[in-house]
Amino acid sequence: MPDFVVSLSERLVESVTLAALEAYVLGDGRPGRRHRPAVETFGYVWGYGKGHGDHMVLYLDRMSLSLSSQREPDAVTPNRHAAELKCNLMERWSPHLSLIGDFHTHPYASLAEVRETQGWKFSKADVEALQNDDFLWDKADGHPVALVVTVCRLGRVPATFGTMPVGDAVESFDVGEFRFWIGVNVGYLDEDGRRRQTFADGDGVILDLGNRFSNAAGDRIAKHVR
Numbered sequence: 001m002p003d004f005v006v007s008l009s010e011r012l013v014e015s016v017t018l019a020a021l022e023a024y025v026l027g028d029g030r031p032g033r034r035h036r037p038a039v040e041t042f043g044y045v046w047g048y049g050k051g052h053g054d055h056m057v058l059y060l061d062r063m064s065l066s067l068s069s070q071r072e073p074d075a076v077t078p079n080r081h082a083a084e085l086k087c088n089l090m091e092r093w094s095p096h097l098s099l100i101g102d103f104h105t106h107p108y109a110s111l112a113e114v115r116e117t118q119g120w121k122f123s124k125a126d127v128e129a130l131q132n133d134d135f136l137w138d139k140a141d142g143h144p145v146a147l148v149v150t151v152c153r154l155g156r157v158p159a160t161f162g163t164m165p166v167g168d169a170v171e172s173f174d175v176g177e178f179r180f181w182i183g184v185n186v187g188y189l190d191e192d193g194r195r196r197q198t199f200a201d202g203d204g205v206i207l208d209l210g211n212r213f214s215n216a217a218g219d220r221i222a223k224h225v226r
């Protein structure tokens with residue numbers, strides 16, 4: 001069983017949350033509709049991995065929203081040329097980063113609906129899309145990461161502190177009257193070279209939205225300064 005820690009930069013948490021919020025509240029701005037429904041939205045994620053074999057930290061640094069994706073209330077379809085196009089620019093500007101994954105959103109009308117359907121989970125279509133994304137598997141060096149950001153509007157807004165885990169691979173947090181869940185699924189190759197996914201395994205990944213909020217016992221960062 002592999003052992004991945006997926007760590008998200010502060011700006012990535014910020015940008016995926018902003019993207020999910022706008023697509024949820026305002027739709028995608030198509031003209032001719034008075035009521036614009038919440039839609040799913042989609043973007044690409046850059047970062048890097050460090051580690052050995054199956055023990056890896058995957059650091060997800062930044063995201064670019066994909067304007068050319070087809071956004072609908074219960075689906076989003078990427079443009080088949082978008083990943084390569086954006087990747088080509090990033091390889092020139094930020095060669096220290098790799099295209100490491102993608103993200104999309106799951107908008108829900110209410111908290112009850114999210115809980116009933118466990119809306120923070122990856123769908124069958126999500127799992128299939130990752131499984132067959134040859135370009136991403138190649139660019140991410142065999143460890144592609146899928147993020148899903150689920151969002152709903154809260155009826156009552158309780159006081160909450162920090163993030164609320166839903167298992168190891170999903171964290172939830174509130175901003176105003178909205179609740180968000182960020183879930184992660186990591187692809188990897190097993191010993192026979194077959195593509196596997198931690199979400200399908202039900203294990204093997206820990207999502208870390210902010211290790212700045214915890215500290216290990218006995219840890220020191222200024223070992224040589226007193």
Ligand SMILES: [Zn+2]
Nearest residue numbers: 122123126148
């Ligand atoms: Zn999905």
